[in-house]
Amino acid sequence: MDSDDLLPAKKAPQILLGEDISAFSAHELEQRIAALEAEIARCRLAISARLATKSAAENSSSVSYLSPALIFTAGIARSFVNR
Numbered sequence: 001m002d003s004d005d006l007l008p009a010k011k012a013p014q015i016l017l018g019e020d021i022s023a024f025s026a027h028e029l030e031q032r033i034a035a036l037e038a039e040i041a042r043c044r045l046a047i048s049a050r051l052a053t054k055s056a057a058e059n060s061s062s063v064s065y066l067s068p069a070l071i072f073t074a075g076i077a078r079s080f081v082n083r
Contacts, residue, residue, distance in 0.1 A: 014035065015032055015035055015036065
């Protein structure tokens with residue numbers, strides 16, 4: 001048995017970009033537009049998620065190293081605040 005046989009079969013795309021649409025009815029074209037708009041929205045959400053992840057990574061890397069002296073000083077400061 002080939003390992004490709006274990007993978008689920010991929011669906012053929014329902015919309016082919018550049019496809020001849022001259023034979024489509026108005027209803028079929030509206031459905032096509034709705035499907036494309038849904039895909040655009042899905043892509044925009046994925047972009048937003050990637051940008052949020054990138055921003056979070058960039059912000060967290062700005063504090064790349066805390067010296068032991070700084071950690072010790074912060075601990076002393078916290079002990080005075082918590083009294």
